[in-house]
Amino acid sequence: MRPARALTVFWTTLLLAGLVYFLVIGALRR
């Protein structure tokens, strides 16, 4: 049984989106 690639993409995207959001807001507000 192969693990689901879609879910891995979902979580990776979520994490990266969160980290990029932190950086963008951090840069925007400083």
Place this chain on the structure above:
Amino acid sequence: MSATRGPGRRFIRDNGLGLAFGAGFLATLAGQAAAGQVQFNAEQHAVGLPSISFSRYVTSASFVADVAENWQSEYLQFFLYVMGTVWLIQRGSPESKTADQAGRESDQDQRVGEHATADSPHWARAGGWRTALYSRSLGLVMLAIFLVSWSAQSVAGWVAYNETRLRDLQAPLEWREYLTCSDFWSRTLQNWQSELLAVGSFAVLAVYLRERGSPESKPVGAPHSSTGTEE
């Protein structure tokens, strides 16, 4: 629990853990944003300042600092746990290896290089820097997310802290000053202590307590003395 098994239903069944926690994360993050905006505006009103909109709140330094400080501590927790359990043993804990397995183990045990099997990941077989890097990838990614989140907390927390200082007619701090400020360390350490408490107590309580059917627990009938997956 039977009959209808479309591909969608099968996907949900095979990925319940990741899907349930993903949905829970998004719902609770939305809840944090909603409650945070109400609290933020209550503090604004208390000092005679106007309310801010929801979109302004979720792009505020205050919200980002609150989210980032929790993220960093969770990923620090996983990083320390992943690395700590390589070397440290907890006799009787399902989370621990046995004393003779302490350390990074042999290539044979880890199925790397010439010991890789047909279905091993490509980089486990490749050898050289690729296998060395892949052999540390879980810890490195946890560490990277921790460092980025903690850095973000320091910047957003700094901005949010200066906003309150300006409101109170105090001079703003430099970022470098904020790094040694009690606000930064209070936010940081209040999260670290709870992660260390939870992980430490879990590893020890799981020596004696059981949760039937959970892979985080030993089997209900396993002796207290059995460590990890040994019988």
